[in-house]
Amino acid sequence: MLKCTNSPVQKQIDRNNGRGGLAHVGLRVENAQAAFNFLKAEGFHIIDPAPRSGSRDTTVFFIHPKSHDDTSFGVLYEVVEDTKNA
Numbered sequence: 001m002l003k004c005t006n007s008p009v010q011k012q013i014d015r016n017n018g019r020g021g022l023a024h025v026g027l028r029v030e031n032a033q034a035a036f037n038f039l040k041a042e043g044f045h046i047i048d049p050a051p052r053s054g055s056r057d058t059t060v061f062f063i064h065p066k067s068h069d070d071t072s073f074g075v076l077y078e079v080v081e082d083t084k085n086a
Contacts, residue, residue: 024062024076032059032081039079044068057084 012023032051040046045064050053054060063077 022075022077026078026080028080028082030081032061035079036061036083039063042068043070051079051081054078054080058082062077 012021015020034044036051044067045062046061048061051059051061059081061079063073063079065072065074065076067073067077
């Protein structure tokens with residue numbers, strides 16, 4: 001099997017000694033820009049500078065696992081707007 005040693009998923013697998021685990025959680029929203037603006041204003045650590053095109057006609061952005069100074073999610077969150085069904 002081909003191993004991509006620098007991918008975020010592979011790094012997580014390596015950290016978990018090959019046991020797998022939760023890579024990220026996707027949250028569907030009606031409006032990615034509104035969600036982005038709200039979370040940014042609330043002080044969340046957002047990885048992307050703005051919502052961007054994702055796969056299958058979606059708009060996405062990611063929230064860092066160490067998402068907030070007060071409360072850490074501990075897992076990567078992907079916020080997804082399905083632009084086909086908007």
